[in-house]
Amino acid sequence: MSDPVVIIGTGLAGYNLAREFRKLDSETPLLLITADDGRSYSKPMLSTGFGKNKDADGLCMAEPGAMAEQLQAQVWTHTRVTGIDPGHRRLWIGEESLVYRDLVLAWGAEVLSVPIEGDAADQLFTVNDLQGYGRFRQAVEGKRKVLILGAGLIGCEFANDLSLGGYAVEMVAPCEQLMPALLPVEAAAAVQGGLEALGVRLHLGPVLNRLQYAANGLEVHLSDGQTIACDAVVSAVGLRPRIELAAAAGLAVNRGVVVDRLLRTSHAHVYALGDCAEVDGLNLLYVMPLMACARALAKTLSGAPSEVAYGAMPVTVKTPACPLVVSPPPRGREGRWTVEGSGADIRALCHDARGALLGYALTGSAVQERLALNRQLPTLLG
Numbered sequence: 001m002s003d004p005v006v007i008i009g010t011g012l013a014g015y016n017l018a019r020e021f022r023k024l025d026s027e028t029p030l031l032l033i034t035a036d037d038g039r040s041y042s043k044p045m046l047s048t049g050f051g052k053n054k055d056a057d058g059l060c061m062a063e064p065g066a067m068a069e070q071l072q073a074q075v076w077t078h079t080r081v082t083g084i085d086p087g088h089r090r091l092w093i094g095e096e097s098l099v100y101r102d103l104v105l106a107w108g109a110e111v112l113s114v115p116i117e118g119d120a121a122d123q124l125f126t127v128n129d130l131q132g133y134g135r136f137r138q139a140v141e142g143k144r145k146v147l148i149l150g151a152g153l154i155g156c157e158f159a160n161d162l163s164l165g166g167y168a169v170e171m172v173a174p175c176e177q178l179m180p181a182l183l184p185v186e187a188a189a190a191v192q193g194g195l196e197a198l199g200v201r202l203h204l205g206p207v208l209n210r211l212q213y214a215a216n217g218l219e220v221h222l223s224d225g226q227t228i229a230c231d232a233v234v235s236a237v238g239l240r241p242r243i244e245l246a247a248a249a250g251l252a253v254n255r256g257v258v259v260d261r262l263l264r265t266s267h268a269h270v271y272a273l274g275d276c277a278e279v280d281g282l283n284l285l286y287v288m289p290l291m292a293c294a295r296a297l298a299k300t301l302s303g304a305p306s307e308v309a310y311g312a313m314p315v316t317v318k319t320p321a322c323p324l325v326v327s328p329p330p331r332g333r334e335g336r337w338t339v340e341g342s343g344a345d346i347r348a349l350c351h352d353a354r355g356a357l358l359g360y361a362l363t364g365s366a367v368q369e370r371l372a373l374n375r376q377l378p379t380l381l382g
Ligand SMILES: Cc1cc2nc3c(=O)[nH]c(=O)nc-3n(C[C@H](O)[C@H](O)[C@H](O)COP(=O)(O)OP(=O)(O)OC[C@H]3O[C@@H](n4cnc5c(N)ncnc54)[C@H](O)[C@@H]3O)c2cc1C
Pocket: 008, 009, 010, 011, 012, 013, 014, 033, 034, 035, 036, 042, 043, 044, 045, 046, 047, 079, 080, 081, 082, 106, 107, 108, 109, 127, 128, 129, 154, 242, 273, 274, 275, 276, 284, 285, 286, 287, 288, 290, 316, 318
């Protein structure tokens, strides 16, 4: 039998690539390897699960056995790849090695860790996969109050979702506004108003220094001297693409594993997509880009080299307390923001010097304008 195409990772990038590949090639042996349990799920659902009252089993779309059958592939679960040797088309799982025809890195990004002191520091949860969601859900079962670290997109979605799930929510982040990397201040204020109307309490400015057990749960100590009681803490302070194994193997890495528009790394027969990949300089941690990459790479792996193209990539943020759609200006394009509206309904547009639309942030009723505006947005990879 010929050497397999091996995909490391069974997140949306790995499984979608396998699905696209099988539409074009039903013969080549296909092997997916994952460090987790290999269940298929849609990661965006992890920040709407409490509002919809779904536990981890409820969010699982297919068991790995069913995926293997559907994809005519092998799926190795709970198996961590520990090294790759591109020169010999080989990867390592501990002492065992395996030869591939082509290797695809779809191993995602990991949650940034924050240095925290205190005897309950190990009670800091992260939710970046279905298993993490399951652990967190179990920990807060029957509890009342959750503290969220981080005020980025994911932190805001968790705040909205946990509130809908009946929890009292506090947020702590060392910034002056919500989603500072994404939003102009007026749009951030609109989202803040929506979350506060749900009862979310924001502490913008301080960091969490210490997490310790108290008589009835946990006690959080902030750098500004405040102490907050809560039952659990979930960290959403950001993600870092996994690059260590690639770097150790001599592949070019930057913020992510560096690939060109054919999704090729710096070494022949090794490709990357999804959260771990930096595609022609862009590391976008969203679903739309990885779907475009999966379709292009499937063609390339089937013998028809195809470059990926990114159109505009607006992101719908799941904060129903204040609907939000945002399309940040492309990297390196200077623009000027103009903001209209007030309260919950903000229309913030970013134009270049010649008046061309570069990006937008729409909140409240202004989100209705997104389709018309999307047609004017520049492509990200044309
Ligand atoms: C809570 C949340 C909500 C989100 N909501 C949205 C949204 O609304 N819209 C949107 O566009 N995007 C959203 N995103 C982002 C989007 O879900 C991700 O960009 C996408 O799911 C990443 O998929 P991936 O397959 O690249 O990585 P992952 O899903 O992280 O998969 C990585 C895989 O690699 C495996 N792996 C890692 N290291 C190894 C190893 N050494 N050996 C073997 N296997 C390994 C893991 O076990 C896993 O199977 C959200 C993200 C989160 C966390």
